[in-house]
């Protein structure tokens with residue numbers, strides 16, 4: 001049995017198919033971890049969702065910003081844009097099934113046995129794993145609750161930039177959602193800068209990648225994430241960034257989590 005973690009798919013079902021064949025993925029024996037952004041921008045988000053639903057319980061995914069965006073558009077609180085290529089999902093008679101599948105994914109997945117944590121963008125440097133799980137649960141409750149559409153409506157925005165445990169209401173949920181799904185760099189006070197999207201190494205002075213800030217709360221855990229295509233593969237123990245830019249004509253990557261070393265398998269992707 002193997003656990004494979006795969007980077008941002010973003011509707012690239014052809015690449016996902018090739019990658020699963022390359023790693024000889026066996027849905028009866030193996031497990032698949034997905035760092036989120038399953039859909040959006042790529043040619044076939046619908047096929048990705050169908051494939052993942054068909055694969056069943058061997059799939060564990062966390063939600064990315066594009067997945068949440070699909071939920072917001074499906075709820076009618078945001079307008080679809082052609083560039084997202086979500087029309088086939090949104091017009092599908094079984095849209096509710098896809099919405100339900102996404103709403104039942106979390107913002108964080110923790111496996112004590114593998115000593116691994118997975119989120120889409122990262123783990124906020126001031127949070128322990130237990131705190132992160134608890135805070136992610138607040139967003140999961142909002143997504144699955146009766147105020148889901150209101151949450152999706154209030155989810156958008158770059159503020160508050162700084163964490164304060166006394167944050168409440170939509171602002172609290174927005175900060176938590178932004179850290180798990182959009183964070184890349186933080187300033188010296190630990191406040192988010194959600195505008196910077198270039199590679200980590202080129203960050204202007206005063207801004208650092210979230211994974212360059214020591215976080216004793218993550219000790220003994222490997223942290224698997226995606227979202228940062230400009231930085232490509234991040235192999236900086238305990239951090240493992242897997243967005244190798246499939247959507248941009250880069251590659252789709254998988255890593256075998258039980259392997260003693262970082263064993264990366266990649267397939268090349270077609271440019272859009």
Ligand SMILES: [Mn+2]
Pocket residue numbers: 037064065066120181226227228
């Ligand atoms: Mn993303």
